[in-house]
Amino acid sequence: MKILIVEDEKDLVDVTCKYLKKEDFVCEFAYNFFDAEDKLITYNYDIVILDINLPDGSGMDLLKIIKKQSPSTGVLIVSARNSLDDKLKGLDLGADDYITKPFHLAELNSRVKSLIRRQKFKGQDSITFHEIEIDPTAKTVKVNQEAIELTRKEYNLLLYFITNKDRVLTKESIAEHLWGDSIDMADNFDFIYTHMRNLRRKLKKKGATDYLQTIYGLGYKFGD
C-alpha cells in the first residue's frame, strides 16, 4: 500500500515515514502544497495523510483534487487546529478520517489500517478471491485454506493485484506502487518479472488457478 504524507514539519514527516515503512507501507511525502499537487497529479496513492495548514496553500484544496482524481484514495486529515469547523468541512469534502496533532504514531497506524480496510477491503478483515484468501492484518495468504509462504514483495504484488482485480495494470504502475514514486526514473522494469514469476509459481504449486494474465504490450491483469 502506498501512502503520501503532506506535512510541512520535516521532522514529523521523517518520523512518520520511518514508522510507516517499518509497517511495510511504501511512503512518499511532500512538504508543501506545490509539491503535493505535483505528486497527486502524477501518481496514485492508497492513502493520503493530509495536513490542512500548509505554507503555500490549504489542504482543503488538495482534498478536492484527490477526490476528483481518484475517489478511491483514502484521506486522513491531520491538523493542529482543534476546530470543529475544519473537521466538518474536511469530512464534508470527502475526507475519511481525522486525527489531531499531536498524535501517537501507533494511533495513526491503526487509523490508516482501518481506513485501508474500509476503502480497499470493503470493511472486511480478509479479502477472498476464489480459493485465495489474504489476511492484511497478519499479512498471510492462504490457498485452499493452506498457508503459503511469500516474500514481502510477492505479498504486496498479490495484494495490489487483488485490490485491483480485472484491471490492466502497467509495469510502471506496479513498480510505482511497490517501489515508490522515484522508480519512474528507472529505464526498464524487467525486475518485476522475477517477482511475478515466483508469485505465479508459488500459487500454482498450492493448486491455485493462474489468474495472472499478461496483456500483450500493456501489462498484467489479475482476474477470471
Add this chain to the structure above:
Amino acid sequence: MKLINKTRRSYILYSIIIFIMSSAVIYFIFKNIVTKRQDEKLLRDKDIIEQRIKYDYPLPIFDVEDFKAKNPVKDTLYYKDTLMYQIVKGVENYELYRQLTSVETLQGRTYKIITRSSLVKNHEFILAISLSVGIVILLLIITFFFINTMVFNQLLKPFNKNLNSLKNFSVEKNKSIELEQTDIDEFKIFNDSVSKLTEKLRNDFTNLKEFTDNASHEMQTPLAIMQTKLEYLMQSKNLKHEEKKLISDIYSASKRLSKLNKTLLMLSKIDNQQYSNKEEIDINEIIVEQLEIFEDFISNKKLKVIKKLKPDVKIEANPMLFDTIISNLIGNSIKHNVKGGTIEVVTDDLFIMISNTGIELKTDSDKIFERFKKESTASDSFGLGLAIVKKICDVHDWKIKHTFTDQMHHFTIYF
C-alpha cells in the same frame, strides 16, 4: 593594477619631469641674473680705471704695463670665463673667473684693461638658491603625493565598498544590493545604474524560476491526464493487437516525457539553488539505503556488489541532492553493467568511488558529464543523469572523475 597606483605612477613620472625642468630653469635664470650683475660690476671697474688713467690718478695696486701689441686691436670689449691658476693656503688649484677684457687708447697710449671677478662664489650662490628652490618644489611634490593618496582613498571609499557588495551580490539570495551613498556625480550615476541592473536581474531571475517551476508543474497535469485516460483505455475489452501496441507506445512516450520533465525541473532547481540547505550526512547510511532500493535491479542482472566502506564518514551536503548523486551513480552502475558483472562501492574520508564492469567508452571521459550526452542512441535514457551528478558536485565544490581500468568504469567524487 589599482587605479591609485596608476595615478601615482603618472604623478611621479610628471613630477620628476617638472622637478628637473623647473630646477634647470631656475638655475639658468639665476645664473643669468648673477652673471649680468657681475658683468656690470666688471664694466664699472673698467670705467673707473679708465677715468683714473684719463685724469692721471694713480692706480692703486694694479700693475700697469704698456700694451704693445703688434696689431693693436682697437675698441675691443669682451667677456669670457677663464680658469686661473692660484695657490690658496698652499694648495694649488684652478678657479673659474669672469673676465672683462678691453683694449682702449687713452691719452695716446693703448691700454688693455682686464677686470676679473671670481665665479666660485657666484656658483655657490646660484647652486644654493637653486637647491633651496628645488627642495621646496620637491617637498611640495611629496606633500601633494600624500595628500593626493589620502583624498583619493577617501573619495574611493564608498566606491570600493560598493564594489565589494557588487562582488558579493547573488541573484539567488533574494536580497537587494546595498550601496553606500555618495555626493560624487559619477559615483551616483554608477550606483543608480548598478541598482537598476541588479534589480532587473533579480526580477528576471525570479520570473524565470517561477516560469520553469510553473511550466513544469502545468505540463505535469496534461501528461497525467493522458496517462490516466490511456490506463482507462487499456481496460476496454476486445482491443486489437495493433491497438494495444499503439496504446503501449503512447503510454511509454508520455511516461518518458514526464520523466524528462521531472529531470529538467530538478536541474533547474539545482541551478536556482533551491536545495541550498546542508546537513551532516552519514555517507555509508545513504549508500546502503540506495543499494537496498536497487536490490531488485541488482539481482535481476545477477550483479555482485562489493562494499568497502570506511565507517563513520560524514560530510556536509544537501540530503536530497546527496541521495540523487548516489542513486544516479548506482543506477548507472547497474544500467551500464554486464550480466553477472560487479559493482564496487568504496568510501573514504576524502572520496567515494563507485565502479562497475562494462565496456570502454567511445567518447571522451569528460564529455559524459554533458547534458544529453549518451553512449548509445538506442538507450532509453536522456543522458541527463551524469549531468545532474556533475551539477550537484559543482554546487558542493566537489570534483568528479571518470576513469576506465581493467574493464571497470570508476566514478570518483573527491570532497
